[in-house]
Amino acid sequence: MTTKKFDSYSYLLDRTARRVKGYAQQRFASGNFDITVDQWLILKSLDNDRYLKQKELAEITGKDNPTLTRIIDLLCKKGLTERVTHKEDRRSFTVHLTAAGTVKLAELSPQVDDIRMKAWQNLTEQDYEQLKTILNKIYQNLES
Amino acid sequence: MTTKKFDSYSYLLDRTARRVKGYAQQRFASGNFDITVDQWLILKSLDNDRYLKQKELAEITGKDNPTLTRIIDLLCKKGLTERVTHKEDRRSFTVHLTAAGTVKLAELSPQVDDIRMKAWQNLTEQDYEQLKTILNKIYQNLES
DNA sequence: ACTTTTTAGTTGTCATACTAATTATTAGTT
DNA sequence: AACTAATAATTAGTATGACAACTAAAAAGT
Numbered sequence: 001m002t003t004k005k006f007d008s009y010s011y012l013l014d015r016t017a018r019r020v021k022g023y024a025q026q027r028f029a030s031g032n033f034d035i036t037v038d039q040w041l042i043l044k045s046l047d048n049d050r051y052l053k054q055k056e057l058a059e060i061t062g063k064d065n066p067t068l069t070r071i072i073d074l075l076c077k078k079g080l081t082e083r084v085t086h087k088e089d090r091r092s093f094t095v096h097l098t099a100a101g102t103v104k105l106a107e108l109s110p111q112v113d114d115i116r117m118k119a120w121q122n123l124t125e126q127d128y129e130q131l132k133t134i135l136n137k138i139y140q141n142l143e144s
Numbered sequence: 145m146t147t148k149k150f151d152s153y154s155y156l157l158d159r160t161a162r163r164v165k166g167y168a169q170q171r172f173a174s175g176n177f178d179i180t181v182d183q184w185l186i187l188k189s190l191d192n193d194r195y196l197k198q199k200e201l202a203e204i205t206g207k208d209n210p211t212l213t214r215i216i217d218l219l220c221k222k223g224l225t226e227r228v229t230h231k232e233d234r235r236s237f238t239v240h241l242t243a244a245g246t247v248k249l250a251e252l253s254p255q256v257d258d259i260r261m262k263a264w265q266n267l268t269e270q271d272y273e274q275l276k277t278i279l280n281k282i283y284q285n286l287e288s
Numbered sequence: 289a290c291t292t293t294t295t296a297g298t299t300g301t302c303a304t305a306c307t308a309a310t311t312a313t314t315a316g317t318t
Numbered sequence: 319a320a321c322t323a324a325t326a327a328t329t330a331g332t333a334t335g336a337c338a339a340c341t342a343a344a345a346a347g348t
Binding site: 009014020021061117120123130136 | 149156157159160162163164168188205206256257261262263264265266267272274278279282283285
Binding site: 066092 | 325326327328329330335336337
C-alpha cells in the first residue's frame, strides 16, 4: 500500500511550516518587533503606498476574511494601518499604512530577511526551485 | 539581494500546509467523521493497543503539552480515548484507545489514506523524496 | 532526611484558522 | 422601480498553537 505514506507527508509538511513560523515568531519576540509574523505579512503587502481592499489583502496573503478583519483590527490598534472608506463601494474599506506603519516596515525589513534566511541555509539553489515547484503542484491539486 | 525571496518561500510553505490540512478537514466534515485532522493524528498514534504518556504523544505528534491536553480532552469527551493513571508515575496518565476509538480508527483509516492521497497526485516518486529531504533539512536548520 | 530542581500535566491568555450566520450595500433580473 | 442574488466586512463559535504560570509529584544534590 503506497497510500499510507501520504498521511505522514502531510504531517511532515505541517510540522515544518509550524517550525518555520514559530522560529520567526520567536525572533520577532526577542527583537521586540511588537508584531506577529502574520501581521508582518500584511504590512509587507501594503508597501509602496498601496490602498488595498480587505478582500484583495485576503487574496494576496492567502487568509480568509474573518482572519483578515482581526489582523487589521490589531494593526489599526497598534497604529500601523488605517481603514479608509472606499469611495465607490461603501461596503469596502481600503487599508493603508500609517506613517508609523511605513517606518516599522522599513525598520524591520532587513531584520526579517535575515531571520527568514536561517530556515533555508544549506539548501541549494536547486532545492529552492524544487521545493517551490512541488509546493505549487500540491496547492493546485487541492484547488477548488 | 537573494535574501528577499526567503520571506516568500516561508509564505508559500505556510499557505500550502494550511491548504493540505484544510482540504482534509473539509473532507472529514463532509464525511461526518466527527473528528478533526489533529485528533485523527492522535488516534493513529495510539494504534496497536498502545498506552502512551501525553508527553510521548506530544513528542510523536509534534505538539506541545497544552495543545495535547486539549485534544485529549476532546477525544475523551467523544469517548474515543481514555486516560489511565500511570502505575509508577503518579504525575502521568497514559492515553489509550477505547473500543469505540479502535472502531473509529479502523473505519476511517482507508478513507483518510484516500483523502490524503489527493494532495500528492501528479507528483513523482522523486518529488516525494526531494520534498521529504528538503523539509527535513529546513526543520533541522531551526532545531534549537 | 531535607532541600532543590525537574518533570508531567493543567489552566489561562492571546493570535490564528475555519465555518456559519448577519448586516449593509451593490449588481442583476424581471 | 421592485425584487432577488451576490458581495464586503463583521461577529460568533470552536479548534489549534504558542507562551507563561501553576500544581503535584518525582529525581537529584547535599
